[in-house]
Amino acid sequence: MTGLSSAGLSSAGLNAAGPDAVGLIATVLQVVLVVVGAPLLTGLMRQVRARMEGRAGAGVLQPWRDLRKLLRKEPIDPRGTGWPFRLAPLVLAGTALVVAAVVPLVTTASPLDSAADLFAVTALLALGSVALALGGLDTGTAFGGMGASREVTVLALVEPTILVSVFALSVRAGSTNLGTIVGLTEADPMRVLSPASLLAAVALALVTIAETGRIPVDNPSTHLELTMIHEAMVLEYSGPDLALIEWASAARLTVLLGLLGSLFLPWGVATGGAAGMGALVAVLVGVAAFAAKTAVLGMLLAAGEVFMAKLRLFRIPELLAGSFLLALLAVAASYFLAGGA
Amino acid sequence: MSLWRKIRKTGRVAEPAPERPTGEAPPEAAKLGGSVQFRHVDAGSCNGCEVEIGSVFGPVYDAERYGARLVASPRHADALLVTGPVTRNMEVPLRRTYEAVPEPRFVVAVGDCARDCGVFAGAYGVAGAVGDVVPVDAEVPGCPPEPEAIIAALRRLTGR
Incomplete structure (x- = not known):
């Protein structure tokens, strides 16, 4: 309620400033939500797992306690590391922040809408991953190199699938702008049930799991160096650098789950059609819808992980090739079936 | 589906948390703020203590709820x-592991052999x-020590 009343106080100035100001507020809210909420999502997912495994769990706030402690610890530059090692956490966190700002999670009428391009977002995610892989290589340890090589293998299979599956959705929208795609789906919700959209949804869900290093592709809580992918690259990071990396991983998971929610369950995303108070209410609904959708998707993912074991490393390309095939079928379906309809 | 039924039937196996242990914590431990990796x-070790540490982080004792985690x-x-x-072969690796931990750092010696x-x-x-x-900050006596004793030592560090 306090959020509503404070928004009401500032609405007089907003009416004069026009829809751009509302879009700006929505974008700022979206970034704040991802920055604050990403560790909470990780905590929620750990808590769901703990409860299903019969444990009590550390609480939803534990990732924030971990981050606070890491920020107070001493930073260490291991002997022999250079600028790629020091730059990687900053690039990873920076790209995660930019993606969190441009992707249409809360609103499609953001002032950064022109940057919310399918290719730009995929490239930004890849830039973060490559920076971290270089940081892992830079340590010169066996596990750093091994983790980097595995991460790049997964990346090479994941990026085309993200591109192709969102491309299947963009064919009908006639644009690779994510905001346009989300807006069009929200205007005509039955599109979600079309074969192209369903195939793309499954492909994108699989790719989200692989990109964020969850079971069955990677185990985020493993202690076995030989099975690690993401963890093996960050073994040498400590203190504030590690805090940045852990926050960025959580933020990427939040953004990808949010994007999945926006693309296939677009209800509640503000479109910027209304003016004045109506636009503000739409933004608040968008915030609530984004938080609820991401939390539900995260809980589903965590519950699914309880029932699964990690795949053998050599079977992961098969899984990802399967998801690429689904994405390809989605594109084919969107061309052939669009002609019939 | 059978796993789902098992989860429903088993419910929570974690035992209720005991009282917060008394006794002094290392003064630096307050900086960790409820999160200790x-x-x-x-x-x-003869691996007797490892079995007990395994059950400390297992579902029954669930050390994770106090903010402790193995990394x-x-x-x-x-x-x-x-x-x-400390065997001759592990003397240097132990010292180097200690030096690799960023400050503030602590050492818990678990079991009579470690003490x-x-x-x-x-x-x-x-x-x-x-x-x-x-340098050792906390000791847990026993051969092997009971999980409750290890939990008490971990909780003095996490403060939860």
């Missing part, structure tokens, strides 16, 4: 969980107790 180092790298850790008498070499005192392969190699 542990790196376990087996310096020459894969000393760089991620705040504290070392050292078991066994004073236990039954292995004076053996030809033993370099000394953990306290002879790295």
